[in-house]
Amino acid sequence: MVAKPEDIIPEELARRLRFLPEATDEDQRAFLDAAAEFLAAADSAKLRKLPPIARIKWELVRERRLADLLTVIDFERVNPSAFPVRGRLRPYVAIPGVDSRSLPASVTRLRLREMPVRAKATEVLWQDGKIVVHGYAFVANLPNGPGTLPRLAWLRAPGGRRIPVRFRAQESLRATRDSKQALHNYDNAGFEITIDPAKLKSRGKWKSGTWGLTLALPRPGGYVPGKAQRVDVGSAGHSQARYLGDGARLIAGFHEDVFQLTIDVPEAEVTDQTATADALRLGLRSPAGGKRPTKLRVVRKGQQGGVEYPLAPQEAGDGDQRWARWGAEIPFDDLTVATEPTEKTHDFITHIEFADGSSRRATVLEGFLPGRYLRPGGREIAVTTDGPGLLKLHDRARQAVVDRMEWTRDGVLLVEGSYTGPGDRKRFVLRHGERFEEHVLPLNWTDSESRFSVRITPDKMTSYDAVLPLRAGRWYFSLRDQDAWGNKGDVPVKLRADLIDTLPLKKRVAGRTYAVNRRYFDRLFLGSGPVLRGEERGAYRQRELRQVHTPAFKREPLTESVFYNSFGGKQFSDSPRAIYEEFVRRGIEVEHLWSVADAQVDLPPGVRPVEWHSREWYEALARSRYVVTNVGLGDWYERRDGQCVVQTWHGTPLKKIGADLLGTPKANLQYIASLPHRFRQFDFVVSPNAFTTPIMRNAFRCEGEILESGYPRNDIFHRPDREKIAQRVRATLGIPEGRKVVLYAPTWRDDQRHTASKFKLDLRVDLTAAREALSDDHVFLFRKHPKILDAIPGAGQGFVYDVSAYPDIAELYLITDVLITDYSSVLFDFAHSGKPMLFFTYDLEHYRDTLRGFYFDFTERAPGPLIKTSAELIHAIRTADTVRRTYDEKYAAFVRDFCEPSDGLATARVVDRMLEIGQAKG
Secondary structure, X not given: OOOOHHHHOOHHHHHHHHOHHHOOHHHHHHHHHHHHHHHXXXXXXXXXXXXXXHHHHHHHHHOOOHHHHHHHHHHHHHOOOOOOEEOOOOOEEOOOOOOHHHOOHHHHEOOHHHOOEEEEEEEEEEEOOEEEEEEEEEEOOOOOOOOOOOOEEEEEOOOOOEEEOEEEEEOOHHHHHHOOOOOOOOHHHEEEEEEOHHHHOEOOEOOOEEEXXXXXXXXXXXXXXXXXXXXXXXXXXXXXXXXXXXXXXXXXXXXXXXXXXXXXXXXXXEEEEEEOOOEEEEEEEEEOOOOOEEEEEEEEXXXXXXXXXXXXXXXXXXXXXXXXXXXXXXXXXXXXXXXXXXXXXXEEEEEEEEOOOOEXXXXXXXXXXXXXEEEOOOEEEEEEEOOOOEXXXXXXXXXXXXXXXXXXXXXXEEEXXXXXXXXXXXXXXXXEOOOOOEEEEOOXXXXXXXXXXXXXXXXXXXXXXXXXXXXOEEEEEEEEOOOOOOOOOOEXXXXXXXXXXXXXXXXXXXXXXXXXXXXXXXXXXXXXXXXXXXHHOXXXXXXXXXXXXXXXXXXXXXXXXXXXXOOOOOOOOHHHHHHHHHHHHHOOOOEEEXXXXXXXXXXXXXXXXXXXXXXXXXXXXXXXXXXXXXXXXXXOOOOOOOOEEEEOOXXXXXXOXXXXXXXXXXXXXXXXXXXXXXXXXXXXXXXXXOOHHHXXXXXXXXXXXXXXXXXXXXXXXXXXXXXXXXXXXXXXXOOOOXXXXXXXXXXXXXXXXXXXXXXXXXXXXXXXHHHHHHOOOEEEEEOOOOOEOOOOOOEOOXXXXXXXXXXXXXXXXXXXXXXXXOOOOHHHHHHHHOOOEEEEOOOHHHHHHHHOOEOOOHHHHOOOOEEOOHHXXXXXXXXXXXXXXXXHHHHHHHHHHHOOOOOOOHHHHHHHHHXXXXXXXX
C-alpha cells in the first residue's frame, strides 16, 4: 500500500521542503536539523511506503545531501507527475543529475504497484456481431516506444477459463494528453480489442456469467496486468445490451468503472407495455418448456417487500411456439407516490418470480418501446429501460423526451420531442455543465401544445451583439418557464430509451466537432469539442511547443505586428484594447493579432484571432515586433532581441500581492522567486498611479522601467464619444429608457470554492427584495468575477441582468449610475467617473484579517459607505445621491490619491513609449 506524504510528514516540514530552493542557506540548514529530529522518531517502514519521488527526497534529507535534494525538487517542479525509469530487469527511478546508485536500492527500486497500467476504454462498439473496444493502455512512467514484447489481452470469468482476445495497437494522441504529464510520449499506446461473443459459449451453449477483461503490458522483468477503465461521460461510459439469439443477451459495460462483459440467459423477459385507463399492462415471454413465471413483484426503491401481481397466460400473437406468453396488470394508483408536482422521482424495481421460488430482475426484450402515462398533478408514470436492459418504472414530474434529432448539411441540429407538463410554453436552455453559463433559445410548439422543436446552431450562438461558437464542454438540455427566477424548476430533456443507440450524433462545423451525447443513461447534452488540434493539446505537446518549436520560431525574422493578450485570451478589452484602438487611430501600419481562448472573443474587422496556446500563438509570441499583455506570460518565456513587450497589468492593489505576502501563509515562495525573471521579460510595466508604482516595484520584484502613465483602459472616461458608447451599450443590453443602472461587481472569496481554481458565488444580496424595492426605476447589473461559476438568480426577468460575459467592463462603467463592490480593484477605475459607490463588505473583518491583508486602512479611506446587510444596501441604492454628497470629501481625496494621472492621455503615453522602443530596436 502506498502512503500519502501528508499522512506521514508534518505540514510545516512539507511546506519548508517544498520551498527549500528559495530558502536562505541558514533556513536550509535549519530545515535539515528539524527534519533530522523528525526522521529520528519516524516509522521507517511507513517512510518506505511513500511514493518514489517522496522516498528519494526524504532519503536525501536523511543523508543531508542538499545539492542532490535541490536537484530532485527542481526536477519534480518541471515534471510533477512523471519520472524516468531505468533497469531492464530491476526497474528504478533515475533522476537526471542524481546518482541513483548512491542511494539505497530500497529507496529507488520500483515495486510492481508503482508501475501501474493506465488503461481507458474510450469507445465500445457493436460491429458485425462482435464487441470492439477502443482505448489506450500504458505503464505509468515507462517509455512506450515500439518493442519486441507484444501487448496481450484476455477474458476470464471468476474461477473460469481464460480466453485470449485480439489486441491490435493503434496511435492515440489522447493517451499522451490524458496522462497529464510532459515527460513521456504515449502516442502508440492506443488499442483495438475485438471480442467474439461466440467464444464465450460453454460446449456450444450460452451460459450466464461475467467476464473481466485483462490487459498485460510489458515492463522491465516481465509483464504487468491491468484493467480497462471508464473514461468518458457519454455513450462510451454506459453499459449496453446486445441480443445474441437463442434467448441470450450480452451486456458490455462497467462495474465500479472497470470494463466487463456479462452473458445473461433470462428465464423470462418483458416484451412490451400498453395501458388501460387505470393500469399498466406488461407482456412477458419465457422459453416454452422452461421455468414458469408466476408473478411480478414491484418494490419501491429503498423499501422492502413490494406488491405482487399475478402473471396470466396469453395467446402468442406471432404463432412462435418456442415461447410461452404472459401478461400482468399494475394499477397506476399503485405506482403513484408523489403528492406534489415537483417532488423527486420515485423509482420502482421489478422482479419476475418463478414457480420454483427463484426470481430475477425484470429485463426487456430487444426493441422494447418505452411509454409515459399522464397522472394528475403534473406527474407521469414512465415505463422505460437502461443500459443493461432492466425494466424501469418511475413516478416522476412530467419530463421532456426527445424522439427525433438530426444534423442538417449546414450544421444545424434539429431536435424534436414531447412535453405535457404544467406551466406556460417554455424556453429551451443550453446550460454548461461546469461553468453554468447558459444560452436560452426559443421553442416551437405544435397546435397540440405537447410537441416541441428547436433549432440549435452551435457555431453561431448570440452573445450580446456578437455571434460566437458554443464554448467547449458539455451543454445540457432543459426546458424553463419564461418567468422562472433561476433554474431550480428546469425540466431535464431526455432521449427516448429505444433511441439510445443513435448516439453519439456528431457533426464537424467550422473547425470544431459537436456531438449530441448522454449522461445518466438518457440525459441529453451537446458536447462542444476543443479548437486546438490534437498535436497542440496536453502537457507533453505544450512542452514541445515551448521548448522545440518556439526556439525555431525565434530564428525566423520578426514581423511588423502587434500581438495582444487580454486576460489570457478571454476578452477584447482592457488596456490592450485601448492600445489597439490608438494604433488604428494613428494609422500605424502593423498587423494586429489577438489572443483568443476557445474562439470566445468577438474581434473587429482587421484583427486576426490567434487561438490561445496553439502553434500559431507561440509563433506570434516569438515573432511579433510588439507584444502587449495585461497578465503574466509564464516563467518559460523570454523576450527576443528586437521585440518590445509591454505589461499593462490590470488593477490598483487594495489586497496584498506577490512578494508583499511574504511572512503569511498565502506566500508562494517559488512564484516570488521567479518574479525578477518574469518582469525582466517586459520592456516596461504600466502603472496607474503613484500609489501603485512602489508596490509594483517591491511586490513584483520589478527591476526595470515602470511607466506611470495611468491605465489606458481608463481613458474611456475622457473620450468625446463616451455618450454614444453608453447609448450603444444600453441598447445592446436592452435596458429600458429612464431606468437607473446599478452595477454589482464583487471579487471572489478564497474560502468559497468548487475546485482549486473555481469559486462559488457568495450571494448575500436579497435580489427578490431588491426587485420589489427598486424595479420601478432601476435595473441591477451583476458582473461575476471570472473565477466565479454559479448562475445569477432572476437574471433575464427584467430587473437582474447577468453581464458577466459582457466583453469590456469599462463600457459598463459608462452606463452605471451606482457601483456596488467590495474589495475588487474596480473601485479604483470607477472612481474616475465621480459617480456614487457603495461597498457591500459583509465579511470585512474575515476577509481583511484572515483571507487577505490590505495595503491601507480601507475603512478610513473608502469613498463610500461600508454596508453589512442586504436591507441597508437596498436603502443606500435608493438614497445614492445623498450618499454621494455625504462622501464628497473622502471621494475627492480618493481620486487625488488613486486616479492620477487622469487626463485621457494614458494610451498615448504608452504607445509613444512603445514606438520609441520599437524604433530603437528595429
